[in-house]
Amino acid sequence: MIDKIEAAKREFDHDADAVGDERALESFRVKFLSRNGIISKLFDEMKAAPNEEKPALGKALNQFRKGAEEKFTALEEKLQSDGEEDAVDLSLPGEPAFVGGKHILTQTIDSIKDIFKRMGFSVYEGPELESDYHNFEALNFPPDHPARDEQDTYFVNDKFLLRTHTSPVQIRLMQSTKPPVRAIMPGKVYRNEAINARSMNHFYQVEGLHVDTDVTFADLKSALMRFAAEFYGENSRYRFRASFFPFTEPSAEMDISCFLCGGEGCRVCKHTGWLEILGCGMVDPNVLKAVGYDPDVYSGYAFGMGVDRTALMRYAVPDIRVLYENDIRFLRQF
Numbered sequence: 001m002i003d004k005i006e007a008a009k010r011e012f013d014h015d016a017d018a019v020g021d022e023r024a025l026e027s028f029r030v031k032f033l034s035r036n037g038i039i040s041k042l043f044d045e046m047k048a049a050p051n052e053e054k055p056a057l058g059k060a061l062n063q064f065r066k067g068a069e070e071k072f073t074a075l076e077e078k079l080q081s082d083g084e085e086d087a088v089d090l091s092l093p094g095e096p097a098f099v100g101g102k103h104i105l106t107q108t109i110d111s112i113k114d115i116f117k118r119m120g121f122s123v124y125e126g127p128e129l130e131s132d133y134h135n136f137e138a139l140n141f142p143p144d145h146p147a148r149d150e151q152d153t154y155f156v157n158d159k160f161l162l163r164t165h166t167s168p169v170q171i172r173l174m175q176s177t178k179p180p181v182r183a184i185m186p187g188k189v190y191r192n193e194a195i196n197a198r199s200m201n202h203f204y205q206v207e208g209l210h211v212d213t214d215v216t217f218a219d220l221k222s223a224l225m226r227f228a229a230e231f232y233g234e235n236s237r238y239r240f241r242a243s244f245f246p247f248t249e250p251s252a253e254m255d256i257s258c259f260l261c262g263g264e265g266c267r268v269c270k271h272t273g274w275l276e277i278l279g280c281g282m283v284d285p286n287v288l289k290a291v292g293y294d295p296d297v298y299s300g301y302a303f304g305m306g307v308d309r310t311a312l313m314r315y316a317v318p319d320i321r322v323l324y325e326n327d328i329r330f331l332r333q334f
């Protein structure tokens, strides 16, 4: 019997060395340590041994079982810690992280801001939910004036609306600052328009305002020509056409030569050779009065440009709606 125990121990040591994973460890446990395992069977056999041999056999078997259990626990722990080492393999290259980027509209606004900041303009923002007073009245749109019709308005109630342009920010800026002021005012505007490839019911504008003593139309032209040269390229040509806005007098619209065809006429410029980029003019004395600036002392110019169409033209994107669909396949291209 004692030889049998020794043989079982040798087999145990031999098998223990071969255990390499959890499945092997489990069969090893079943073979030696389970209720029908080799060690249990040896205990059963011991019952049939002569009484005088029993104490020595019992001692040997108990030692075997204790040693076997300890060995099993040690193997179990070793397998576990091996697994942990595998989980943190510091030599593996990392998963590439998907980093977002700035939206094409944000990029366009950023470059407009950069150019004007270099010319001494600061950046100012106002609310999208605006009062009728700021959006229309203080900008010299009298109540019932037909010019209001051009900007189909989302009214919230009698007094409040979603701003139809960024021009009300001019009013807020002047109400809160003493002249001189020189700022651009980017932001989102809303108009109750049918949505199609060319127009959305919300879009972005950048407003500009410069008021001081002795600001003239020549200052307006030089600031806007500098902007156009930097934004659209030094070789682009431009023209100012007389226009009308209630809040400026005189008013103009600025066109630049089509950067796609260089002025020859193409689909982007609708075969005119010109692209309209902004409205502008000298701030109407009534607007200065409304904010408490003395029109006999101060004068200024203002301008407003659409950002969306600018971005679309710049990247030759044919449909404005893609700017708001957040399709990652589109956005990733910029």
Ligand code: DAH
Residues within 6 Å of the ligand: 164, 165, 166, 167, 207, 208, 245, 247, 248, 278, 279, 280, 281, 301, 302, 303, 304, 305
């Ligand atoms: N607010 C005008 C619009 O939405 C654009 C505009 C024209 C702004 C002339 C100005 C300006 O500041 O002087 O169509």
